[in-house]
Amino acid sequence: MKRLMAFIRKEFLHIFRDYRTLIILFGLPAAQILIFGYAVRTDMTNAGIAVLDNAHDEISAELITKLDASEFFEIKYHLDSYSEIDPAFKKGAIKAAIIFPEDFGANLMREGNAAVSIIADGSEANNANLIVGYTTAILNDYTAGLTQQLSSSMPVINAEVRMFFNPNLQSHFMFVPGVITLILILTSALMTSVTIVREKEFGSMEVLLVSPLRPWQIIIGKVTPYFFLSLVDVIVILLMAWLVFGLPVQGSVALLIAECMLYILLGLSIGILVSTSANKMENAIFISFLALMLPTLLLSGFIFPLENMPKVYDYVSWFLPPRWFVEIIRSIMIKGTGFVYIWKETLILVAMTLFFMIMSARRFKIRLGEGDK
Amino acid sequence: MEREKVIEVHDLVKKFGAFVANDHLTFDVYKGEIFGFLGANGAGKTTAIRILCGLSRPTSGRVKVAGIDAGRPEEIKKRIGYMSQRFSLYEDLTVTENIELYGGIYGMTMNQIRPRTKSLLEKLSFTEYADTLIKSLPLGLRQKLAFAVAVFHDPEIVFLDEPTSGVDPITRRQFWEMIYETASRGITVFVTTHYMDEAEYCDRVTIMNEGRIVALDTPSALRNQYGTSSVEELFVKITRPQKEQL
Numbered sequence: 001m002k003r004l005m006a007f008i009r010k011e012f013l014h015i016f017r018d019y020r021t022l023i024i025l026f027g028l029p030a031a032q033i034l035i036f037g038y039a040v041r042t043d044m045t046n047a048g049i050a051v052l053d054n055a056h057d058e059i060s061a062e063l064i065t066k067l068d069a070s071e072f073f074e075i076k077y078h079l080d081s082y083s084e085i086d087p088a089f090k091k092g093a094i095k096a097a098i099i100f101p102e103d104f105g106a107n108l109m110r111e112g113n114a115a116v117s118i119i120a121d122g123s124e125a126n127n128a129n130l131i132v133g134y135t136t137a138i139l140n141d142y143t144a145g146l147t148q149q150l151s152s153s154m155p156v157i158n159a160e161v162r163m164f165f166n167p168n169l170q171s172h173f174m175f176v177p178g179v180i181t182l183i184l185i186l187t188s189a190l191m192t193s194v195t196i197v198r199e200k201e202f203g204s205m206e207v208l209l210v211s212p213l214r215p216w217q218i219i220i221g222k223v224t225p226y227f228f229l230s231l232v233d234v235i236v237i238l239l240m241a242w243l244v245f246g247l248p249v250q251g252s253v254a255l256l257i258a259e260c261m262l263y264i265l266l267g268l269s270i271g272i273l274v275s276t277s278a279n280k281m282e283n284a285i286f287i288s289f290l291a292l293m294l295p296t297l298l299l300s301g302f303i304f305p306l307e308n309m310p311k312v313y314d315y316v317s318w319f320l321p322p323r324w325f326v327e328i329i330r331s332i333m334i335k336g337t338g339f340v341y342i343w344k345e346t347l348i349l350v351a352m353t354l355f356f357m358i359m360s361a362r363r364f365k366i367r368l369g370e371g372d373k
Numbered sequence: 374m375e376r377e378k379v380i381e382v383h384d385l386v387k388k389f390g391a392f393v394a395n396d397h398l399t400f401d402v403y404k405g406e407i408f409g410f411l412g413a414n415g416a417g418k419t420t421a422i423r424i425l426c427g428l429s430r431p432t433s434g435r436v437k438v439a440g441i442d443a444g445r446p447e448e449i450k451k452r453i454g455y456m457s458q459r460f461s462l463y464e465d466l467t468v469t470e471n472i473e474l475y476g477g478i479y480g481m482t483m484n485q486i487r488p489r490t491k492s493l494l495e496k497l498s499f500t501e502y503a504d505t506l507i508k509s510l511p512l513g514l515r516q517k518l519a520f521a522v523a524v525f526h527d528p529e530i531v532f533l534d535e536p537t538s539g540v541d542p543i544t545r546r547q548f549w550e551m552i553y554e555t556a557s558r559g560i561t562v563f564v565t566t567h568y569m570d571e572a573e574y575c576d577r578v579t580i581m582n583e584g585r586i587v588a589l590d591t592p593s594a595l596r597n598q599y600g601t602s603s604v605e606e607l608f609v610k611i612t613r614p615q616k617e618q619l
Binding site for chain 1: 427447451457470477
């Protein structure tokens with residue numbers, strides 16, 4: 001135990017003496033939270049639009065005021081002709097143009113229906129969809145009111161939508177769990193694999209193996225600091241999410257931390273496994289990045305919803321730890337669910353952790369036993 | 374005179390598949406001896422030293438290090454020190470931190486480590502470097518310090534794997550003075566080298582070629598036996614003809 005403590009102390013010294021490691025450990029999570037929180041937003045406010053009002057009647061004027069008043073849009077231009085639409089898009093100042101045809105109000109009153117054209121900037125497909133959605137909602141809202149005014153006897157179906165758990169559909173509700181998943185993979189799997197491989201590369205591993213430290217003690221000594229620092233990262237991220245974005249943890253914080261510990265263990269055992277198959281630090285980084293970071297970003301449901309992907313990717317994601325972990329923290333943080341609802345996901349992570357631990361322990365042994373040059 | 378044997382190797386064979394890296398090695402090393410291990414790259418030196426250090430198991434044969442059978446490497450490891458040319462001390466730790474690390478790994482307490490560190494640094498006139506990072510020390514100093522660290526816990530045997538590669542002649546001299554001093558304390562020194570002049574400093578040398586021991590005796594006895602004026606000449610004479618037969 002004494003031997004192990006001396007070794008763990010050395011590992012902490014390595015970390016605190018290397019500013020690059022410190023940046024990855026503490027700067028990166030903070031930066032990611034801020035970037036995802038402020039820059040990468042999948043919801044939208046104050047999108048610039050242009051309106052071309054060919055109708056010039058009461059109803060069109062009223063709708064334009066409504067559009068402008070909504071928090072989603074800001075009317076940048078009031079256009080006079082079709083020819084002005086194209087240049088306005090090209091300048092990049094607007095995301096959509098809304099066109100009221102001649103006799104808009106008259107048609108609506110007389111025939112009970114009228115058309116509005118929405119031209120959206122399709123080069124940003126996501127935004128275009130959102131804009132169309134918002135505009136349609138505003139128009140529907142208006143006509144619903146209008147119909148009720150005109151003939152209160154006519155039955156109208158009003159869909160009243162309420163978003164559970166995230167009433168305003170704020171995107172940082174989605175990204176905080178994702179950032180935790182990403183950062184933990186980075187600090188636990190990537191950084192440990194690199195630090196173990198570094199010992200091999202410099203030849204210090206041999207000196208350690210000749211010492212009375214058992215191989216498992218060397219591994220424990222290497223990963224222990226990263227376990228604790230990863231936990232610190234979790235706390236930093238949660239605090240930032242709470243203080244900067246006002247996103248509290250709905251469920252039990254203790255449960256959340258416990259699940260994070262499990263995920264860190266999983267990451268560490270993957271890191272150890274990676275370290276047994278890489279002899280150079282670059283290789284370790286490459287393997288970790290390819291095998292861990294990309295799937296985390298793409299197939300965890302963190303940025304791209306898995307439901308929208310072909311079924312095959314969904315099946316693939318079953319084998320990826322981040323998928324289950326994102327699910328778990330989302331449930332605890334946002335829905336506030338208890339362990340009863342996430343035991344299945346937790347069990348899957350436990351099984352994966354055991355699998356990787358056994359795998360890496362076996363590989364480590366093989367390499368030591370007959371891994372002579 | 375019956376001297377105490379600290380390493381006993383009898384009929385040691387190590388095979389990697391069909392390749393025989395150590396072919397029936399038999400030798401003893403005595404307490405307090407400086408035992409040189411010579412051989413070209415690939416002669417089987419590294420394999421043998423790894424087995425003696427408990428890093429690798431022999432395929433067959435009997436190996437005892439510090440009185441302990443090679444089947445219990447964990448016990449052997451507590452009684453030996455090791456230094457390799459490839460790695461000497463962690464560069465991002467200070468001199469004192471490195472000493473404390475190795476002392477700690479070898480089971481010493483801080484109360485044992487601190488006074489010894491102080492006297493060690495004084496002896497090496499290193500006191501001013503106590504809190505200097507290793508990376509800002511010149512290579513010669515690092516190697517000397519690495520050796521001091523390898524024997525810091527008073528092992529019975531210290532294994533030095535080409536300890537003086539790339540070190541200037543003056544430092545090499547000082548290094549060998551440290552080796553003599555260590556041996557005089559009763560610590561056995563097992564050293565591999567490819568500097569033939571260093572072989573002359575050893576009490577006995579072993580020359581390995583293609584997995585076998587081809588010569589083993591004191592440097593002077595070997596010179597007489599083969600009628601050469603230096604170990605270097607002797608080494609060339611012994612290993613060359615066999616190469617040409619291939």
